[in-house]
Amino acid sequence: MVHQEVIPLMKPYKMGQFELSHRVVLAPLTRCRSYGNVPQPHAAVYYSQRTTRGGLLISEATGVSATAQGYPEAPGIWTQEQVEAWKPIVDAVHRKGGVFFCQIWHVGRVSNNGLQPDGQAPVSSTDKQITPDAESGMVYSKPRRLRTDEILGIVDDFRRAARNAIEAGFDGVEIHGAHGYLLEQFMKDSANDRDDEYGGSLENRCRFAVEVVDAVVREVGAHRVGVRLSPFADFIDCVDSDPMALGDYMVRQLNKHDGLLYCHMIEPRMVDPSQDAVDGRRQIPHRLLPFRNAFKGTFIAAGGYNKEEGNKMVADGYTDLVAYGRLFLANPDLPRRFELGAPLNKYNRSTFYTQDPVVGYTDYPFLDEETNDSNSHA
Numbered sequence: 001m002v003h004q005e006v007i008p009l010m011k012p013y014k015m016g017q018f019e020l021s022h023r024v025v026l027a028p029l030t031r032c033r034s035y036g037n038v039p040q041p042h043a044a045v046y047y048s049q050r051t052t053r054g055g056l057l058i059s060e061a062t063g064v065s066a067t068a069q070g071y072p073e074a075p076g077i078w079t080q081e082q083v084e085a086w087k088p089i090v091d092a093v094h095r096k097g098g099v100f101f102c103q104i105w106h107v108g109r110v111s112n113n114g115l116q117p118d119g120q121a122p123v124s125s126t127d128k129q130i131t132p133d134a135e136s137g138m139v140y141s142k143p144r145r146l147r148t149d150e151i152l153g154i155v156d157d158f159r160r161a162a163r164n165a166i167e168a169g170f171d172g173v174e175i176h177g178a179h180g181y182l183l184e185q186f187m188k189d190s191a192n193d194r195d196d197e198y199g200g201s202l203e204n205r206c207r208f209a210v211e212v213v214d215a216v217v218r219e220v221g222a223h224r225v226g227v228r229l230s231p232f233a234d235f236i237d238c239v240d241s242d243p244m245a246l247g248d249y250m251v252r253q254l255n256k257h258d259g260l261l262y263c264h265m266i267e268p269r270m271v272d273p274s275q276d277a278v279d280g281r282r283q284i285p286h287r288l289l290p291f292r293n294a295f296k297g298t299f300i301a302a303g304g305y306n307k308e309e310g311n312k313m314v315a316d317g318y319t320d321l322v323a324y325g326r327l328f329l330a331n332p333d334l335p336r337r338f339e340l341g342a343p344l345n346k347y348n349r350s351t352f353y354t355q356d357p358v359v360g361y362t363d364y365p366f367l368d369e370e371t372n373d374s375n376s377h378a
Contacts, residue, residue: 008314009307009322010339012054015298016223016261018099018171020321021054023314024335027302027323028058028103028174028228032353033361034075037063039085042357043075044092049332049362053097056321058174058226058264061105061181064161065154066117068182070107073355077102077164078157090169101226102165103174104158104216108182109143109191110236116141123150125185125192125199125208130237140236148196151208154182159215162225172224175212177250178266179230180238183209187250188240202242202249210253213260222257226300232268232287243268244290251294263295264323267303292319307338333366342367 013020026047034040047057063069063076076082086102093100109124116122124143132139146154162173177183185191186208192199198207217225231240231247240246247265254260268287292299301313302323310322328334330347337344351360 007338008311010335011314013298013320015056015099015321016259018056019054020056020099021052022335022339023321024055024310024328024338025300025321025323026050026055026057026328027325028061028176029325029329030060030071030074030353031361032071032073033355033357034073035355037069037074037076038082039075039089040357041088042362044089045362047089047100048092048096048098049366050328050334051093051096051098052335054099055097055335056099056101057093058323059100059102059170061103061176062161062165064104064106064157067120067123068106068157069115070111070122070181071353072115077104077161077168083164083168086165086168086170094169099171100169101172101174102168102170103176103228104161104165105176106154106157106182108185109140110181111143112139112141120144123154124182125194128191128193128237145194148198151198152211155208155211155215158212159219162216162220166220166224172226172261173216173220174226174228174262174264175209175216176228177209177212178228179233180236183212184230184238187246188238190239190241191237202245206246206249206253209250213254213257217257217260222260225257225260226262226264226298227254227260228264228266230266233266244287247291248294251291255294255296260297262298262300262321263291264300264302265291267301267305286318289318310338330364332364337367340367 009024010022013023065078090100109122111122113119121144122141123146127143127145129142130140165173187205192205197204229250231243254263265288288301298320300321300323301319305322313319326347330345331337345364348360
């Protein structure tokens with residue numbers, strides 16, 4: 001029998017107290033199927049389909065408060081009802097041996113009055129409105145600049161959401177500090193025009209994010225906390241004039257917490273999610289390497305990788321783990337397909353954000369449906 005070499009992505013990895021059986025991570029993906037901001041039973045099917053023993057899954061972004069919402073039917077974790085609704089979903093992942101983290105977020109100004117309590121203005125670092133998105137037709141309402149004395153209340157919302165996530169059974173939380181949402185609206189100089197202690201210098205702009213990390217770490221322990229950052233991204237009018245300095249500063253802040261579990265960063269080359277990179281793949285510029293080298297915990301890289309790129313990144317020591325979004329969405333058994341070199345299902349972009357509980361959600365086929373059916377009844 002020929003011994004087949006294990007590909008880098010399928011090699012085990014010890015992440016803090018978690019023994020991972022491979023390096024393929026389910027990236028956090030907004031799916032808009034939590035009716036009334038309450039997670040639904042069909043989410044248990046979706047997440048357990050994508051669970052492997054010793055595989056890491058990161059939940060879709062989950063709101064820390066009623067003002068955190070920016071997408072229809074996105075889940076929250078600020079009420080007891082939401083906590084109770086998450087429990088069977090987390091249990092379904094744990095029964096299959098998966099490690100499950102809850103990504104917690106506040107969208108800030110990436111919202112509109114219709115999604116806010118009492119139709120109020122979304123809150124942000126600024127009162128500058130996001131440019132309307134001609135392609136999606138999305139119009140964001142004019143935000144209200146948070147008063148200095150209100151910011152600690154939102155820090156506390158993150159802390160409470162983290163505690164609720166642990167109560168729901170999650171293994172830990174990922175703080176969403178990426179992609180133009182509230183934490184980045186403070187961090188990046190294009191969106192932060194404040195003149196108080198949360199604006200101006202790099203240290204001041206990062207203060208809010210650092211306070212959130214500090215509060216969450218105090219609440220649930222550094223060994224249960226990951227942070228997602230995207231210093232190079234320019235989504236939704238959120239760009240920084242010196243992304244290297246921003247990334248470096250934030251990594252050094254994370255390192256102050258002994259044992260902070262992971263740093264999850266987005267590649268600078270990631271294409272706009274509304275555009276598919278059809279002709280030729282962009283080169284990976286290795287600009288995350290300084291952050292990977294500086295960070296003391298586990299490093300997760302994301303950004304449109306395919307299998308070959310993921311293998312190379314792990315083999316080269318560029319990252320410990322690789323987060324896959326669209327490919328994992330369309331291939332519930334993605335790690336197995338990678339391992340076997342099997343063909344992949346194509347994803348259907350038009351069903352990413354629909355509210356259907358099955359279509360484009362739990363109906364992507366497994367490599368061997370019969371085998372999977374027999375496994376699920378085992």
